[in-house]
Amino acid sequence: MPAILNDPLQPHSHDPNPEPPGSDAAFWLILPDTTQVRITPAQLQTMPRCTVPNCFIVSTGHGTSGPFTFDGVTLLHLLQRYLLPGQPWSQVEVISGDGFGTRIWAAELTSPGITRPILLSDTVDGTPLSREQGLVRLIVPAETDDALRQIKWVRTVHVRV
Numbered sequence: 702m703p704a705i706l707n708d709p710l711q712p713h714s715h716d717p718n719p720e721p722p723g724s725d726a727a728f729w730l731i732l733p734d735t736t737q738v739r740i741t742p743a744q745l746q747t748m749p750r751c752t753v754p755n756c757f758i759v760s761t762g763h764g765t766s767g768p769f770t771f772d773g774v775t776l777l778h779l780l781q782r783y784l785l786p787g788q789p790w791s792q793v794e795v796i797s798g799d800g801f802g803t804r805i806w807a808a809e810l811t812s813p814g815i816t817r818p819i820l821l822s823d824t825v826d827g828t829p830l831s832r833e834q835g836l837v838r839l840i841v842p843a844e845t846d847d848a849l850r851q852i853k854w855v856r857t858v859h860v861r862v
């Protein structure tokens with residue numbers, strides 16, 4: 702019987718998947734005009750880096766882990782690097798290789814005074830993230846409820862008008 706999937710972008714109870722969906726950690730940035738850019742972990746390392754300390758992965762199932770210091774590239778930087786100046790966008794859908802995801806609104810990236818920005822992370826506590834740990838992992842520092850936005854194995858970052 703085929704599985705019926707929930708909308709992965711709405712918060713819902715979820716048993717975390719421990720198993721990476723394949724070994725390729727590259728992801729696709731999809732721009733509003735449907736241009737697709739493939740971004741590898743090696744390319745992320747050449748971009749301006751950001752460190753966010755005191756992050757927690759709060760699992761309702763297997764408890765809280767952390768604090769972690771995550772390192773990576775801010776999602777805002779990635780967008781600014783590839784979007785044309787003035788190109789409109791309102792939200793970003795971040796989806797993993799195992800079909801999990803979250804929707805990020807522009808205000809979460811661009812509001813003034815953000816000190817703990819949303820990251821595409823490849824490093825935890827100074828050590829490269831393993832594929833099992835989620836490489837490349839979206840880290841949403843402001844989410845401290847249920848880890849539903851801490852997306853492991855990012856495969857597509859879809860910027861929408």
Ligand SMILES: Nc1nc2c(c(=O)[nH]1)N[C@H]1C(S)=C(S)[C@@H](COP(=O)(O)O)O[C@H]1N2
Nearest residue numbers: 715717718758760797801848851852853854
């Ligand atoms: N790609 C992906 N990311 C995911 C999940 C998942 O199943 N797939 N589960 C989420 C949930 S419910 C939890 S509790 C955490 C678990 O993170 P951990 O494996 O680092 O403890 O990952 C989150 N991110």
Ligand SMILES: [Mo]
Nearest residue numbers: 760761847848
């Ligand atoms: Mo969870």
